[in-house]
Amino acid sequence: MNVMRGSLEGSAGLCLAILLAVLLMGAPPVSPAAVQSAHAADTPAPDGPAGAPDTPRADTYTLPDIPPGAIPGPKLQSLLGRELKTRDEDPGRIIDILCDSEGRVRAAVVELGGFLGIGMRRIAVHWSVLTFDTADPKRPRLILELARDDLRSAPEYKPGEPVEVLVGRPD
Amino acid sequence: MRARKAGTARLASAPSARSRRGLDWFTFFVANLQTGFGPFLSVYLTTQRWTQVDIGLILSVGSVAGLIGQVPGGFLVDWVRSKRRAAALAVVGIGSSALLIAALPMFAGILGAKLLQVASSAVLGPAIAAITLGLVGHRGISERLGRNARFAAIGNGIAAAVMGACGYFVSAQAVFWVTALLTFPTLLALAHISEAEVDPIRAGGGNARGGPDRDGSIARLLRKPALLVLMGSVMLFHVANAAMLPLVGSAMAMRSGQWATALVAACIVVPQVIVAAISPRVGLLAQSLGRRPVLLAAFAALIVRGLLLAWSSDPAMIVAVQMLDGISAAAIGIIVPLVLADITRGTGRFNLAQGIVGTGAGVGATLSTTAAGWLADRYGMGTAFLGLAALAACGFLVVLAALQETRPK
Numbered sequence: 001m002n003v004m005r006g007s008l009e010g011s012a013g014l015c016l017a018i019l020l021a022v023l024l025m026g027a028p029p030v031s032p033a034a035v036q037s038a039h040a041a042d043t044p045a046p047d048g049p050a051g052a053p054d055t056p057r058a059d060t061y062t063l064p065d066i067p068p069g070a071i072p073g074p075k076l077q078s079l080l081g082r083e084l085k086t087r088d089e090d091p092g093r094i095i096d097i098l099c100d101s102e103g104r105v106r107a108a109v110v111e112l113g114g115f116l117g118i119g120m121r122r123i124a125v126h127w128s129v130l131t132f133d134t135a136d137p138k139r140p141r142l143i144l145e146l147a148r149d150d151l152r153s154a155p156e157y158k159p160g161e162p163v164e165v166l167v168g169r170p171d
Numbered sequence: 172m173r174a175r176k177a178g179t180a181r182l183a184s185a186p187s188a189r190s191r192r193g194l195d196w197f198t199f200f201v202a203n204l205q206t207g208f209g210p211f212l213s214v215y216l217t218t219q220r221w222t223q224v225d226i227g228l229i230l231s232v233g234s235v236a237g238l239i240g241q242v243p244g245g246f247l248v249d250w251v252r253s254k255r256r257a258a259a260l261a262v263v264g265i266g267s268s269a270l271l272i273a274a275l276p277m278f279a280g281i282l283g284a285k286l287l288q289v290a291s292s293a294v295l296g297p298a299i300a301a302i303t304l305g306l307v308g309h310r311g312i313s314e315r316l317g318r319n320a321r322f323a324a325i326g327n328g329i330a331a332a333v334m335g336a337c338g339y340f341v342s343a344q345a346v347f348w349v350t351a352l353l354t355f356p357t358l359l360a361l362a363h364i365s366e367a368e369v370d371p372i373r374a375g376g377g378n379a380r381g382g383p384d385r386d387g388s389i390a391r392l393l394r395k396p397a398l399l400v401l402m403g404s405v406m407l408f409h410v411a412n413a414a415m416l417p418l419v420g421s422a423m424a425m426r427s428g429q430w431a432t433a434l435v436a437a438c439i440v441v442p443q444v445i446v447a448a449i450s451p452r453v454g455l456l457a458q459s460l461g462r463r464p465v466l467l468a469a470f471a472a473l474i475v476r477g478l479l480l481a482w483s484s485d486p487a488m489i490v491a492v493q494m495l496d497g498i499s500a501a502a503i504g505i506i507v508p509l510v511l512a513d514i515t516r517g518t519g520r521f522n523l524a525q526g527i528v529g530t531g532a533g534v535g536a537t538l539s540t541t542a543a544g545w546l547a548d549r550y551g552m553g554t555a556f557l558g559l560a561a562l563a564a565c566g567f568l569v570v571l572a573a574l575q576e577t578r579p580k
Contacts, residue, residue, distance in 0.1 A: 081220040088429075091339075095217050111217065112424075116335045117210025119420025119435035152425060158548070159223065 077140065084110065084130070084142040086151060092144060098124060098163060107165045109157050110144060122157040126167040186306045186368045193363025194306065197258075198299060198319045200357035202326030204265050206334050207346045208288055210417075212272070215343035219276040233285040237293070238533045244293025245526025248301050249375045249519060255366055258298035259358060264291030266354030273347035296529065297522035300508045302364060304521060305374025309579070312512050316505045317454020321447050324501075328443030335436055376512060376521025389520065397514045398524060400573045401507070402531040404466070407566030408503055409535030411473055411559045414543030416496070419480065419489060422552055427486040434486050438493045445497020446504070453501045461578045462510050463570065469502035470567035477560025481553045513577035
């Protein structure tokens with residue numbers, strides 16, 4: 001425990017020393033106050049543990065307050081193949097998720113209707129018209145907030161072609 | 172010598188009632204077995220969280236294997252002595268495939284299951300016709316094929332309704348469990364067909380007196396003009412026909428909100444009702460009028476259906492037009508094996524010929540969905556139906572111009 005803390009402090013001290021060196025040598029127009037504060041931050045580090053963890057480190061990235069490698073799990077759910085109901089309670093299913101060139105999720109491809117695999121429709125719907133209803137946590141429902149007539153006239157989704165995404169109607 | 176004479180006498184007479192009923196139920200259950208493996212498989216795989224890419228891959232591999240397998244399947248059925256045993260193995264193969272699909276929906280499992288089903292089907296299709304011909308001989312084949320078509324249609328209709336409901340209300344997986352269970356009644360029905368009554372030589376199209384190899388060279392079979400004309404016209408039939416039901420399905424889905432699912436179901440079941448109703452009559456007509464007029468009627472019904480579907484968009488009208496599908500399905504289903512039995516008579520290559528024509532049908536069906544999909548995307552659904560009707564008209568002309576009547580005098 002002590003060893004670990006020591007090494008942490010050591011590396012923190014090293015960081016600060018490098019920061020200081022950069023500030024002193026690499027940047028000529030440095031105000032005396034800035035140099036001063038860097039010195040002040042540097043001084044307690046070799047002596048004791050007190051100041052080191054609280055020292056702001058502008059050049060390093062710190063993870064948010066979660067254990068590394070794990071994202072809180074129970075709230076996340078799988079979507080591929082997930083059943084949904086339209087506003088008129090017609091059943092459907094999510095078969096793909098579409099994102100833009102920056103990786104933001106934009107739309108879901110849903111498959112609606114059909115009998116024995118014949119007469120199904122595939123439609124791309126905007127992410128915002130999907131409602132996740134968790135009123136009953138054991139059976140979370142996924143609702144597609146679109147009316148039957150809107151879905152009926154929607155253009156068919158075809159992979160490899162420009163996607164027309166169906167968005168809700170203001171009501 | 173006496174025993175042999177008795178055997179010949181029994182073969183010459185009509186098969187026993189037990190065998191005939193066995194064949195009725197066998198064709199009925201085989202139709203049941205195949206229902207889940209169609210477009211429904213992709214619905215099931217979607218529920219199992221498969222990506223569209225993987226589903227597409229499985230379906231493509233399946234259809235390519237299906238095309239390649241037809242000729243070896245037919246060859247095998249000619250080659251094996253017991254057509255019944257070949258059919259039984261194929262049924263077990265399809266049942267195991269369903270079991271695998273329900274229990275192990277991983278990529279390797281589904282790929283293996285799909286290949287097993289495709290290979291088994293390539294044997295089972297010709298094997299049913301072979302058993303039929305082996306039981307009743309060339310003299311009774313026309314009537315009996317009509318009866319087979321009736322029982323297959325009843326099986327198809329009931330299976331579509333029951334399995335569709337099962338997939339809708341229970342789960343997609345349940346459809347494959349049910350299919351696996353159906354293996355048992357199918358085998359039971361097959362067991363009712365007496366092995367001794369299925370003459371292996373007659374079942375291959377061989378002449379009981381001449382033996383199977385009298386005229387059996389494959390090269391000679393391939394040079395028969397009637398076989399090539401039949402293959403070409405069957406291919407055109409499927410190019411025009413295969414995409415029609417899927418197109419009807421998407422037309423329904425777009426035009427008729429609340430009742431879309433029920434109407435699509437009606438479009439699937441209605442033709443089967445018609446086939447069940449008219450098939451025995453079609454078998455008799457093929458004998459009295461000849462094969463050619465009945466085959467021409469199949470194409471004519473297909474042309475009219477395409478034109479009516481291009482013209483009308485009323486859901487009730489579309490369901491009514493689907494009755495024409497029943498007419499062409501009954502006619503083509505009876506006439507194709509019948510003409511093949513006619514032209515392979517004495518060759519012992521009846522089932523190989525079925526495999527050859529089956530390959531043509533498969534190629535046609537594959538081209539059909541591609542062509543119709545392209546037409547519908549680019550020019551709209553009406554044009555797609557018109558295009559399919561035009562292809563059916565080409566098939567009509569091919570039969571009219573090039574197919575000789577094959578009915579024996």
